[in-house]
Amino acid sequence: MKGYLKYVIENCEFALDELCRINKELNEEWDKVQKKDFSSEVDMNYLGAMNRMIQDYLIVRIGGLFDKTEHRTKGGIDEVVSFEKLFSSSKDFEKIKEQEIIKYIIEQRHNFVAHTNKGHVENNFPITSKICNSNLKEMLEGLQKLLKN
Numbered sequence: 055m056k057g058y059l060k061y062v063i064e065n066c067e068f069a070l071d072e073l074c075r076i077n078k079e080l081n082e083e084w085d086k087v088q089k090k091d092f093s094s095e096v097d098m099n100y101l102g103a104m105n106r107m108i109q110d111y112l113i114v115r116i117g118g119l120f121d122k123t124e125h126r127t128k129g130g131i132d133e134v135v136s137f138e139k140l141f142s143s144s145k146d147f148e149k150i151k152e153q154e155i156i157k158y159i160i161e162q163r164h165n166f167v168a169h170t171n172k173g174h175v176e177n178n179f180p181i182t183s184k185i186c187n188s189n190l191k192e193m194l195e196g197l198q199k200l201l202k203n
Contacts, residue, residue, distance in 0.1 A: 055140060056140070058135050059135065059197075060201050062115055063119075063198050069115075070112060070185070073112060073182065074182075074185075074186040076104050077182045077186055079096070079101060080102060083101065105182060110180075112185065113180060116156070119137050120151060120156065120160055122134070122138040122142075137197060137200065144200060146199070146200060149196075150193050150196050153189065155184070155185065155189060156190075159190075162178075166178060166180060
C-alpha cells in the first residue's frame with residue numbers, strides 16, 4: 055500500500071506544479087485580453103480546459119488520500135487504500151488532515167468534482183488560486199515523510 059500511496063503523491067506533486075504553471079499562464083493571457091491586447095497566439099480555451107482537468111484530477115486524488123470508505127462486495131468488504139487507513143492514529147497525519155486546503159479539497163471532492171451536490175454547484179466552483187496559493191506542496195511533502203517512517 056505504501057508504494058501505491060507514494061505513486062499517487064508523486065503524481066499529485068507533478069500535477070500541482072503543472073496546474074499552477076498553466077493557471078499563471080491563463081491569468082497572464084486573460085490580463086492581456088482585458089487590456090485589449092490580442093497579439094498572443096495562446097489558445098485560452100485549451101489552457102482553461104487543461105486547468106480544469108488537472109484541478110479535478112488533483113481534487114479527486116488528494117481527496118482519495120484521506121478517504122476511509124469501505125465497499126460491501128459479494129466476497130466481503132473492499133477497503134480503500136489511503137493515508138486515513140494507514141496513519142489515522144498519527145499526530146502528524148492529523149495535523150495535515152486539519153489543514154484548510156485539505157478540508158477545502160475534500161469538500162470540493164464530495165460536493166463538486168467526484169459527486170455533484172445540487173446545493174453546492176451554484177456558486178462553489180473549485181478555485182484554482184486557492185489551491186496554488188496554499189501550503190498544499192508542503193502537505194504533500196509531509197505525507198511523503200509519513201511513508202518513509
